[in-house]
Amino acid sequence: MVMKRRALVTGGAGYIGSHTVVELVHAGFEVVVVDNLCNSSREAVYRVEDITKTSIPFYEADVRDQEVLDEIFETYHIDSVIHFAGLKAVGESVENPLRYYRSNLDSTMTLLERMAAYDVKTLVFSSSATVYGDPQHLPITENAPLSATNPYGRTKLMIEQMLEDTVRSGGDWNITSLRYFNPIGAHKSGRIGEDPHDIPNNLLPYIAQVAVGLRERLHVYGSDYETPDGTGVRDYIHVVDLAKAHVAALKRAPHPGEYKVYNLGTSHGTSVLEMLKAFEKACGRSLPYKIVGRRPGDIATCYADPTLAHLELGWKAVHDIAEACADAWRWQSRNPEGYATSEPMHADVEILAANA
Ligand code: NAD
Ligand code: UD1
Numbered sequence: 001m002v003m004k005r006r007a008l009v010t011g012g013a014g015y016i017g018s019h020t021v022v023e024l025v026h027a028g029f030e031v032v033v034v035d036n037l038c039n040s041s042r043e044a045v046y047r048v049e050d051i052t053k054t055s056i057p058f059y060e061a062d063v064r065d066q067e068v069l070d071e072i073f074e075t076y077h078i079d080s081v082i083h084f085a086g087l088k089a090v091g092e093s094v095e096n097p098l099r100y101y102r103s104n105l106d107s108t109m110t111l112l113e114r115m116a117a118y119d120v121k122t123l124v125f126s127s128s129a130t131v132y133g134d135p136q137h138l139p140i141t142e143n144a145p146l147s148a149t150n151p152y153g154r155t156k157l158m159i160e161q162m163l164e165d166t167v168r169s170g171g172d173w174n175i176t177s178l179r180y181f182n183p184i185g186a187h188k189s190g191r192i193g194e195d196p197h198d199i200p201n202n203l204l205p206y207i208a209q210v211a212v213g214l215r216e217r218l219h220v221y222g223s224d225y226e227t228p229d230g231t232g233v234r235d236y237i238h239v240v241d242l243a244k245a246h247v248a249a250l251k252r253a254p255h256p257g258e259y260k261v262y263n264l265g266t267s268h269g270t271s272v273l274e275m276l277k278a279f280e281k282a283c284g285r286s287l288p289y290k291i292v293g294r295r296p297g298d299i300a301t302c303y304a305d306p307t308l309a310h311l312e313l314g315w316k317a318v319h320d321i322a323e324a325c326a327d328a329w330r331w332q333s334r335n336p337e338g339y340a341t342s343e344p345m346h347a348d349v350e351i352l353a354a355n356a
Pocket of ligand 2: 128152181182202206218219231233296297
């Protein structure tokens with residue numbers, strides 16, 4: 001009999017985590033989720049259960065809660081962990097750096113300690129292209145110089161160092177850091193997607209909220225960059241492609257004693273105005289925007305060389321930004337208030353409604 005592999009997903013109710021849980025289940029993994037819901041909704045996991053027709057054990061808890069982690073490792077035979085849980089708002093990290101250091105660093109340390117205690121040595125970590133700072137060369141390869149310009153970015157750099165030190169310390173750890181470029185889009189079903197709790201910081205969710213009428217217009221941060229149209233250029237990657245990379249990273253985990261780092265991007269740069277046009281096409285109307293000053297800390301251009309992930313993980317992005325915009329629009333238009341939009345989603349609710 002073939003034993004199913006079981007992964008613990010921290011932050012599995014979040015944007016990237018929820019999409020990854022879907023892909024893990026489709027790939028034959030069993031999944032347990034721990035999330036304190038500080039930036040997400042329980043509804044996301046119910047919807048993932050509906051999409052996958054699978055029951056997913058869910059713990060509403062902080063990853064820093066050692067007792068809960070012990071309970072999970074004692075209850076389930078976990079053989080790998082994907083660690084998404086973390087705070088990610090750059091501006092907030094500048095205003096409240098200690099909250100970011102406390103939360104992001106402590107949760108990773110607690111997780112590693114509990115994994116060691118239960119002899120679980122395979123970990124995939126959510127890192128970010130932010131660790132490249134303002135890149136000197138494009139496209140960016142994994143061996144480019146690292147730097148960070150804000151506390152959020154520094155937590156990612158520090159955690160990467162922590163992980164590398166842990167692998168070097170012996171004990172057969174195998175750890176992968178995945179450096180995401182700019183995740184966008186949503187699952188094809190339109191039932192899970194990005195649901196920012198506050199005013200969106202990132203471009204795509206902001207445009208989507210303009211399209212659905214929640215915001216008046218997009219503010220384009222600067223049109224005087226050295227880019228073809230003067231607006232910032234980024235490497236936008238469909239969240240389902242990103243999710244599949246996590247499955248690949250578990251299936252082709254490094255050998256014991258190895259630490260690996262991969263860029264997850266498409267190698268294509270897209271400007272703010274190009275992205276706006278792509279979204280206009282997806283939603284079928286023009287969207288108001290205004291050019292304003294540059295956002296402090298922003299860089300002109302950033303896109304990945306994802307060759308290593310293709311060579312070693314057998315992964316590459318297959319969805320383009322037109323598809324990502326269409327999928328994001330499906331999610332946003334069906335769920336204008338995100339997960340707070342009332343909809344009888346999970347099976348038991350549908351059955352109750354049908355019997356009423
Ligand atoms: P998200 O906020 O939607 O997901 C993170 C999840 O972790 C949320 O559900 C949140 O409630 C949970 N969480 C946070 N701290 C926790 C803790 N201490 N204990 C338990 N749960 C906790 O964000 P996302 O976009 O899905 O990002 C996932 C990961 O990827 C984060 O680590 C983020 O820094 C990283 N990342 C994201 C992006 C991006 O643009 N979305 C880019 C690069 C890296
Ligand atoms: C941001 C984070 C970065 C993180 C990355 C992925 C900041 C300063 N940086 O980077 O740490 O790793 O997301 O999560 O927040 N833009 C507008 N108007 C908007 C929003 C964005 O014009 O309302 C522009 C930006 O100037 C940029 C592009 O759109 O040129 C993309 O912005 P964003 O989605 O915030 O991503 P990053 O800047 O790459």
